Amino acid sequence: MMGMAALLLVGCYSNNCPLENTVTCNYGFYDSEGTAISYRDTITVTTLKPGYKTVYTYRKLGNRTVTKDVPDTALVNQGYTETISQQRKDTILLNQLMGASSMKVPMSYFNEEDTLILSYKMISLKDTIKIRHNSYPNVELPECGTYRFHRLLNITATDAAIDHIEISEPTVNYEGSTNVKIYFNGVVSE
Secondary structure (H helix, E strand, C coil): CHHHHHHHHHHHHHHCCCCCCCCCEEEEEEECCCCECCEEEEEEEEECCCCEEEEEEEECCCCCCEEECCCCHHHHHCCCEEEEEEEECCEEEEEEEEEECEEEECCCCCCCEEEEEEEECCCCCEEEEEEEEEEEEECCCHHHCCEEEEEEEEEEECCCCEEEEEECCCEECCCCCCCEEEEECCCCEC
16 A cells, blocks of 8 residues: 555656756747748758867868868878868757748857847848846756746847847746747748
C-alpha cells in the first residue's frame, strides 16, 4: 500500500511541470493596417553576438574552398593555402523561414539588448531589430527546474520591409503569447 502511494505521489509531481516549456519571444506578422498576414518572402534571422572569432580558410586551385574554426595542417600538407581572418560571432536563429505568419526567437539570458538582423530573399536591404529586456529566473516547482523569463522594455526596427514594430505582451515566458507585432510595409506581404 505504501509503495502505491509513493507511485501516485511521483506521478503528481511530474504532471505539475509544464509540457511546453521553451521560452521564446513570439513575433506576429501584420500588414501596415494591422491585419494578420503570411509574409511571402523568405526571411533569415541572425543575431549579433559580441566579439569576434578566428576563421581559417583553405583554397586550392580546382578544389572547393574549405572554412574551419581550427587550423588544419593536413590541408596545408595537401597544397591548400591558408588564410586567417576575424569574423563576428553572429548566429543564425531562423534559416529561410517561408510564407510564415509568425516566428519564435530565443532571447539572450545575460545581455540587456538583443540585436536581430532580418535578411530577405526578394529585397536586398536588411532590417535590424533592437530589443531591450530584463531576464530573470522563474521557478514554479523545484522538480521542474528553472526557466529564464524576460520582460520587454523597448523595441526599435529599421524600415527596409518593416513599417513599424511594437511590443504587444511584455512578459516573455513559455505560454506562447504574441510578444511583438511586426507590421510590414506591404512590399511582399499578402
